[in-house]
Amino acid sequence: MFKNIKEDIASVFDRDPAARTTFEVLTCYPGLHARVIHRLANWLWRANFKWLARFVSFLSRAVTGIEIHPGAVIGRRFFIDHGMGVVIGETAEIGDDVTIYHGVTLGGTSWRHGKRHPTLCDGVVVGAGAKILGPITIGAGAKVGSNAVVVKDVPAGTTAAGIPARILDEEKKKISGFDAYGVGNDHNDPVFKAIHGLLGHSVTVDQRIDFILQQLEKMGVSVEEERATADKFDPNHLNKIVD
Numbered sequence: 001m002f003k004n005i006k007e008d009i010a011s012v013f014d015r016d017p018a019a020r021t022t023f024e025v026l027t028c029y030p031g032l033h034a035r036v037i038h039r040l041a042n043w044l045w046r047a048n049f050k051w052l053a054r055f056v057s058f059l060s061r062a063v064t065g066i067e068i069h070p071g072a073v074i075g076r077r078f079f080i081d082h083g084m085g086v087v088i089g090e091t092a093e094i095g096d097d098v099t100i101y102h103g104v105t106l107g108g109t110s111w112r113h114g115k116r117h118p119t120l121c122d123g124v125v126v127g128a129g130a131k132i133l134g135p136i137t138i139g140a141g142a143k144v145g146s147n148a149v150v151v152k153d154v155p156a157g158t159t160a161a162g163i164p165a166r167i168l169d170e171e172k173k174k175i176s177g178f179d180a181y182g183v184g185n186d187h188n189d190p191v192f193k194a195i196h197g198l199l200g201h202s203v204t205v206d207q208r209i210d211f212i213l214q215q216l217e218k219m220g221v222s223v224e225e226e227r228a229t230a231d232k233f234d235p236n237h238l239n240k241i242v243d
Contacts, residue, residue: 003078004039008032009076015099030064032082041070072106075122082128089117094124095140101128101180109134109151121156127180146181 012025012032019025025032036224037060044053053070061067065084068074075096080086082102088094091114092106096127104126108116115135120126128148132138139156148165159168213223 003034007077008035008079011079013095015079016081031083033067034064034068034080034086035074035078037064038068038070038072038074041068042072042074045070072117076237091115091135092117093119095122097122098126101124101130101146103129105131105133105135107131115218118150122180125180127151215227 009022009025009032012019012029019029035066037056039057039211041060044050044056057068057070066086067087068086069090069092071090071091073095073118074088074094075098076098078098080101081099082106085103086100087105087107089106089108094106098120106118106120116137117130118132119135119137120132121140121142123141124143125144126132126138126144127148129147130144130150131142131148132150134151136153137150138144138150138154139158141157142154144150144154144158144165145159145161146161148161149163150160150165152165154160154165154167160166161168216223
C-alpha cells in the first residue's frame with residue numbers, strides 16, 4: 001500500500017513541474033487523493049461490500065470532484081492532473097503510467113451488463129475534456145487530444161483528435177500535434193471551415209488578378225489605381241484573425 005502511494009507521489013513529480021514538495025503533493029493534489037481512496041473502495045468492492053464501496057467512492061467524489069467507480073481496475077503510477085470532472089466507469093481498465101487531465105470521461109454506451117467501458121493500455125495520455133466511450137481499447141503509448149470524442153479503438157503509439165476522433169497522420173501531427181488542454185488547429189466547426197474555404201478562394205483570386213496586372217504593366221498599361229484598390233483587402237490579415 002505505502003509502496004504504491006510512494007510511486008504515485010513520484011509520478012506527480014515526474015509529470016507536473018508545478019509540484020514542489022512531497023507535503024504539497026500529499027495535501028493539495030486531488031488526483032492523488034482520489035487514487036488512494038479508490039484503492040480502498042476497490043478492495044471493498046472485490047470483498048463484496050458493494051454498498052460500502054460505493055459510499056466510499058461517493059465521499060471521494062464529494063471531496064475531490066473525481067468520480068471513479070469502485071469496480072474500475074487501475075494500474076500503477078496513474079496520474080490525474082487537476083482532476084475536476086473526471087468520470088471513470090465501472091468496467092474501465094487502466095494500465096500502468098497512464099495520465100489523464102480534467103474533464104475526461106471513460107464512459108459506456110450501453111445499459112447491458114458486462115464490459116461497457118474503455119480499456120487504456122500502458123502509457124496512454126488523455127487530454128482535457130476528452131470522452132472515450134464504449135468497450136474500446138486505447139493502445140499503449142497512444143494520445144487522445146483535448147475535447148476529442150473517441151468511439152473506436154486507437155492503435156498503440158498513435159494520436160487521435162477531433163469529433164469524432166480520428167487518427168492523425170504524421171503531417172497532421174506536425175501541424176496540430178497533441179494538445180492536452182485547449183482546442184488544437186484541427187477544428188471541426190463547419191463555420192470555421194467555411195470561412196477558411198472562402199479565404200483560401202480569395203487568395204487564389206488575388207493571385208490571378210495580380211498576374212493579370214503584371215501582364216498589363218508589361219504592355220505599358222497604368223494599373224496603379226487598380227493595385228491600390230486591391231491592396232485595401234488583405235486576406236492574410238483575416239487569416240491571422242480567424243486562426
